[in-house]
Amino acid sequence: MAVGELIPLEEALERLLAELPAGSLGSEAVGLEAAAGRVLAEPVTAEEELPPFDRSTMDGYAVRAADVAAATEERPVRLRLAGEVRIGEPAGLRVEAGEAAAVPTGGALPAGADAVVPVEWTRPAGERVDFLRPVEPGENVAARASDVRPGQLVLPAGHRLRPQDCGLLAALGRLRVQVVRRPRVAVLATGNEVVPADRRPAPGQIRDANSWSLLAALRAGGLRGEYLGVSGDDEEAIRQLLASALARFDVVLVSGGSSVGDRDVTQRAVESLARVVAHGIAIKPGKPALLGVSAGKAVVGLPGHPVSALTIYRLLVRPLLQHLEGARPDWSRPGLRARLAGPVRAPAERDAMVSVRLRRLAPGGRAEGAPAFEAEPLRTSSAHLSSLVLADGMIRLARGARLEAGQEVEVLPFDD
């Protein structure tokens, strides 16, 4: 398979995303519990105010702040008790000058009052109450509409819903929201040497590991991939499987057979159905990756070696899926700073992803501001999964780069 000029990773991703508009999946209405982790398809504007009334934030007494302005422990201010606000009910009374009303946390502030004095700063005095400290107007009160005003944009389209966002939606009574449909993803393995993982390989054969890595990676991102099984290197069979998959799924992942014959067959099958926007990526491992688009759908050919396939998933497929959902990140998390425990190098013509194992350094043994971790590069071949199992993350090296032990690197952890 002639890969030709290698394409830089970022350029390959840009070419792919340019063909697939963000948020093009359409939307669906879901209940609030299922909405956690989903991306809003439309902005949410409040139809109500929060809180819906002036609420006390403390157990104490509602007062007019001016009445207790001079209160001290030595010279308390004594006010008449006008009554008691009950939780969950309208205040039902009015606080006049010289009066106070008992109010629980969350209780409605009575008309006339403008602040709450916590019970700890008061002392009972028969039918009256002594106040030992002053409060400012508005103190210990969550004013009506101070959290959310009616008509306020509370969550923009493209926002991925976190727990607090779901809480706010519930507070506003919005128990159904319109979210972006999740991408539908299919996973297909090819290769005459590859057998389904539930079969015992005959001599010369191996089990399909890639599909299971990819299905697990999808699941880690909250998606359920559909496994289409293993196809041998029959071009027409692969073509038909791909055509059927492109009709039903938004993204089709084909982890290729590793031999030149398998790759050729898969490539031709993809080319007959999709426009190839990148083939041959300047990254190690992962060079043979192939990116195609067909009528708004994406087909990604992943290398057969398991480490290469997962690397391409992480670097190209995951950003593709996020792009399709149209999530707008306000900020993106940086990698983790670490000190290299040994030398690493990239080939002259490709960037390299190097698997590393992390070890937390003792705080005593490092300088102020120095990385908290040591990153041990793992000797790994792209054909060996066990090194990736030992690894905690990867570092990226620019083509031709050579770093020595002790240098600082940025690790992309596998757990994020």
Added chain:
Amino acid sequence: MAVGELIPLEEALERLLAELPAGSLGSEAVGLEAAAGRVLAEPVTAEEELPPFDRSTMDGYAVRAADVAAATEERPVRLRLAGEVRIGEPAGLRVEAGEAAAVPTGGALPAGADAVVPVEWTRPAGERVDFLRPVEPGENVAARASDVRPGQLVLPAGHRLRPQDCGLLAALGRLRVQVVRRPRVAVLATGNEVVPADRRPAPGQIRDANSWSLLAALRAGGLRGEYLGVSGDDEEAIRQLLASALARFDVVLVSGGSSVGDRDVTQRAVESLARVVAHGIAIKPGKPALLGVSAGKAVVGLPGHPVSALTIYRLLVRPLLQHLEGARPDWSRPGLRARLAGPVRAPAERDAMVSVRLRRLAPGGRAEGAPAFEAEPLRTSSAHLSSLVLADGMIRLARGARLEAGQEVEVLPFDD
């Protein structure tokens, strides 16, 4: 409700975890796809070797390395072509001295050969092949059992399965694994002022937002909580709900009413069923939290204020759930370094969690090694959810601490 002496956060968590042994949930067998993200209940030892035969990692020619030791572009070594290995089949031939055999990537190395020369380093010469470069013995070969040896411990108990781990299990034919049962969690709201979120609150009432925040937080951790609804402050009713929940769930989260009456009622209901190991945490917000244990089950009383409830979830409930699953973290991710955009302070007697919004700093505007983010503290009251919706994470301040703009802080992002 007398909270008494406040308990430091870490001590409260330790007291709780000490009563609930790690990994005490028991285990269950699950299929490999469902195993992604789960914690292994027992170590996995390989019963087979990987790869199962010496495999070529390149398209090329299997040779005896000694035969091509002197090969150069100028003086190629010419070897006789003994045949061709087909992918997915046994090699079916032997390479003698002076011979080579064509082999695809992933193909079986023929007996007699000990290395593979990539096709790019060769030139066809009729029935023979010219080799232009030497190879070392073992070069471009993934030797039988070099990835995994039979009997090797490939994954320890307590390991949370990542995509690569699932790939390795598939390669070994292990399509079912024994994983720790996930904690069963119930979510109950109390408070006479609280109505279910699908109801319109009457004057003095508010909707139950906490339960939806908590259900979403559980879901972000891969768990489905069960919502038990809203109970008023009837002690016997709460007691019965809790007793029934403790029989069916491992962890019961009760987000309390915020008034003193509600808290007292919830506290007495919890005390009648569980041993309270901590009540009153030295953290702001979150002070009223209550931790109880009953026959290996945990009941956590969360404050009624929504910001406080989510803070306690993050600081106490999430570590509790991870502890119950018995996952052994090899390393824990540090917070994100940021430069404070404004001053923050903690009260004298409690640590404080301060919500912040993150902004990536332009690389040009900062010194080498300086934080990549600015953290803007959000003026927030624990009663206001909208500030948490604006926030990207929290910083923790020690009791009495006062930090100024420009100081470096560690942010716990909400997205991890």
